[in-house]
Amino acid sequence: xxxxxxxxxxxxxxxxxxxxxxxxxxxxxxxxxxxxxxxxxxxxxxxxxxxxxxxxxxxxxxxxxxxxxxxxxxxxxxxxxxxxxxxxxxxxxxxxxxxxxxxxxxxxxxxxxxxxxxxxxxxxxxxxxxxxxxxxxxxxxxxxxxxxxxxxxxxxxxxxxxxxxxxxxxxxxxxxxxxxxxxxxxxxxxxxxxxxxxxxxxxxxxxxxxxxxxxxxxxxxxxxxxxxxxxxxxxxxxxxxxxxxxxxxxxxxxxxxxxxxxxxxxxxxxxxxxxxxxxxxxxxxxxxxxxxxxxxxxxxxxxxxxxxxxxxxxxxxxxxxxxxxxxxxxxxxxxxxxxxxxxxxxxxxxxxxxxxxxxxxxxxxxxxxxxxxxxxxxxxxxxxxxxxxxxxxxxxxxxxxxxxxxxxxxxxxxxxxxxxxxxxxxxxxxxxxxxxxxxxxxxxxxxxxx
Numbered sequence: 001x002x003x004x005x006x007x008x009x010x011x012x013x014x015x016x017x018x019x020x021x022x023x024x025x026x027x028x029x030x031x032x033x034x035x036x037x038x039x040x041x042x043x044x045x046x047x048x049x050x051x052x053x054x055x056x057x058x059x060x061x062x063x064x065x066x067x068x069x070x071x072x073x074x075x076x077x078x079x080x081x082x083x084x085x086x087x088x089x090x091x092x093x094x095x096x097x098x099x100x101x102x103x104x105x106x107x108x109x110x111x112x113x114x115x116x117x118x119x120x121x122x123x124x125x126x127x128x129x130x131x132x133x134x135x136x137x138x139x140x141x142x143x144x145x146x147x148x149x150x151x152x153x154x155x156x157x158x159x160x161x162x163x164x165x166x167x168x169x170x171x172x173x174x175x176x177x178x179x180x181x182x183x184x185x186x187x188x189x190x191x192x193x194x195x196x197x198x199x200x201x202x203x204x205x206x207x208x209x210x211x212x213x214x215x216x217x218x219x220x221x222x223x224x225x226x227x228x229x230x231x232x233x234x235x236x237x238x239x240x241x242x243x244x245x246x247x248x249x250x251x252x253x254x255x256x257x258x259x260x261x262x263x264x265x266x267x268x269x270x271x272x273x274x275x276x277x278x279x280x281x282x283x284x285x286x287x288x289x290x291x292x293x294x295x296x297x298x299x300x301x302x303x304x305x306x307x308x309x310x311x312x313x314x315x316x317x318x319x320x321x322x323x324x325x326x327x328x329x330x331x332x333x334x335x336x337x338x339x340x341x342x343x344x345x346x347x348x349x350x351x352x353x354x355x356x357x358x359x360x361x362x363x364x365x366x367x368x369x370x371x372x373x374x375x376x377x378x379x380x381x382x383x384x385x386x387x388x389x390x391x392x393x394x395x396x397x398x399x400x401x402x403x404x405x406x407x408x409x410x411x412x413x414x415x416x417x418x419x420x421x422x423x424x425x426x427x428x429x430x431x432x433x434x435x436x437x438x439x440x441x442x443x444x445x446x447x448x449x450x
Contacts, residue, residue, distance in 0.1 A: 031111040032056045037393075038098070038120055045157070046092040046122040050439070052393065053083040059105045066101035074098075075438065078105070086438055088158055092124040134323045136343050137313070142324040144449040145281035148218060149326055149346065151447065156376050156399050160388065161441045162434060163188035163220060163402035165381070169195050172208055173410040174403075181421050181428045184435050185443035188283070188400055190220035194238075196267050203271045206278065213280045216446040220402070222285045223268070227296060231256045240299045247300040251311045265312070269320045276324045281449070285328035285380060286312060289351055291335035302337030309340040330380055331368060339372075347399065348372050349380025353425075358386045358394030365396040383425030388434040403430075 035054040038044065061078045068074065072089035083105065090096065099117040106112045132149055135141035152161075164174035164186045175189045189212055195201035209219055226236035230244040237243050249255035275282055290298040290305050297308055309329070316322045329340055330349040339345070348368055355361055368377045379398040385391070388401060403426035409417050421428035434440045 028109045028111060030056060031107040031109070031113065033113070033116065036118070038118060040118050040120070042120045043123055044120055046090045046094075046124075048087065048090055048122070048157075050393070051085045051087060051098065053085075053100070055081045055083070055105075055107070057081055057107050059083065059107055061104070062106055063101075063104050066099075066104035068099045068101070070096045070098075072096065090122050092122055095119060095121050133313070133327045133344050133346050134317050134325055137317045138321065138323050140323060142276070142279060142281060144279050145324050145326055147447075147449055148281050148283075152347075152376055152399055155441075157397050159439050159441050160392065160398055161188055161218070161400035161446075162186040162431075163190060163218075163400050165402055165405045166191040167405050167407065167410045168192065169201060170203055170208075172212060173413055174405050175212075176413050177410050177418060178428075178431055180418070182431050182435055185215075185217065187441045187443050187446055188218040188220050188402070190222060190285075190402060192222050192224055193268060193271070194224040194226065196223070196271070197264065204274065206274055206280075209275075209280065210278060213278075213449065215443060216448055217443045218283065218446065218449075219275075219280060220283045220285065222288055224295075225264075225286075225297070227257070227260060227264075238295055240294055240296050243296050243299075245296045245299075247297055247308060248304045250297075250304075251307045261311075265315050269316065269322070272316065272322050272325070273320070276322055279324070279450070281324045281326060283328060283347070284325040285330060285349060288330040288349070288380070289332060290330070291332035291338045302335065305338050306340050310344060313340075313344050328378070328380060331371075336371070342374075345375065347378055348375045349378045351381035352379060352385055353381075353383045353404075354385070356384075356386045358390040358396065361386060361391050362394040362396040365398065387430055388440060389437055392437070392439065401434075 032055065033053055034056050037052045058081050059078050061076060061083070064076045067076050067085060069085075069087055072087055075086045077084050083100075085098075097117050097119045099115065100113075101115050102112055130150060130153055132141045132145060134145070164172075164178055166189065167173040170191045172189050175186050179185050191209070193203065196203055213219060224238045226238050227243070227245045229235050229237050229242060246255075246257055249257040250261055252258055272282065287295075287297045287305070287309060289295065291302070292298055297305060313327070316325065326346050327344060328347040328349050329345045330351055331339070350364055350368055352361065352364065365377060376399045379396075379401040381402055381404055383404045391398070403423075406424040409420065409423055412418060423430075435442065
């Protein structure tokens with residue numbers, strides 16, 4: 001009997017131990033803030049558009065209204081352990097407090113953090129000149145062009161516009177490819193006058209671009225200007241290599257180089273006039289990548305180039321009264337002497353390829369901003385670069401970005417290749433990463449320009 005009684009007591013003690021053990025509260029992993037992109041007392045640019053907090057484990061957004069920023073708008077979203085806040089309304093030389101109240105977030109175990117706040121300051125507002133180069137020259141500019149430039153100025157640093165490059169010359173093939181695979185139209189489409197004057201190229205049918213503009217799209221244009229490789233030669237080329245076209249003579253009356261340019265630019269004016277007559281503004285980027293030295297217009301000195309740029313400006317704006325142009329100059333590294341001048345440029349562009357480092361892209365963006373603080377800065381061409389979110393988070397807030405076309409992908413919109421999501425310069429994964437952010441604007445996000 002004693003043995004049974006003792007066994008019963010041991011069994012009871014074990015049961016009690018099991019009950020107590022099972023009731024012991026499980027220790028939860030620590031929930032805390034581990035990284036933030038803004039620090040207490042930090043001085044930031046008034047164009048700051050987003051702030052990110054990273055926590056020790058995945059989070060859920062319970063109540064976005066408990067995330068507040070002094071006198072500013074905040075839109076919050078979470079992904080995994082990251083809280084991302086898109087902000088607008090910052091002003092220069094001001095102090096702000098960002099507050100994340102208790103109940104705004106919780107971790108997967110239902111844990112919440114106490115109220116948290118960080119106070120920071122903004123530097124002086126950067127002045128962006130609104131007066132267009134054409135307006136300075138003529139005293140006026142077309143209303144749609146002014147509306148577009150004001151829209152760019154107002155959104156610079158807060159939003160970025162998506163853009164596509166035509167397949168070779170005068171079409172929307174790349175834009176159609178992006179739309180087919182993402183369901184979204186890029187905000188801008190660029191075409192090239194590369195085949196202007198050739199019998200096989202029709203630059204006089206503007207139906208595609210009228211439709212694009214009527215749907216609030218913005219129009220970009222450039223020119224791989226093909227010139228005779230030597231006097232009297234029917235062969236034309238835009239590259240400097242094996243080309244005897246002397247850029248120093250391009251603006252000198254009486255030279256064969258100037259005679260050709262004077263005649264050829266009349267064809268350009270004729271087409272641009274049609275855009276003006278339809279009240280369609282063009283963001284115009286001639287003589288790109290000049291200081292790189294691979295095109296004929298970059299084969300001389302910076303002085304030669306500036307004369308050439310101003311010669312074109314005189315022909316298009318002053319003489320032909322084309323007041324619907326917004327002028328973009330594409331800068332290379334160490335090309336200060338190639339800048340055409342404040343009165344001839346509205347936007348500064350940079351063309352970048354094969355750069356996957358967000359910090360390196362941001363370094364180039366910041367370098368251009370330092371040199372031209374009163375100008376909007378754009379990623380005027382790109383290919384095989386870091387995703388737009390990576391660039392944006394690193395601080396490269398280009399006004400717009402434009403991957404180059406893939407000839408093997410978009411030469412025909414009814415080809416088998418057109419159905420593929422691969423791309424030489426920016427595949428659909430890259431585009432989806434861009435379109436997944438509210439600061440990337442599509443055509444549907446733009447206002448009417450009429």
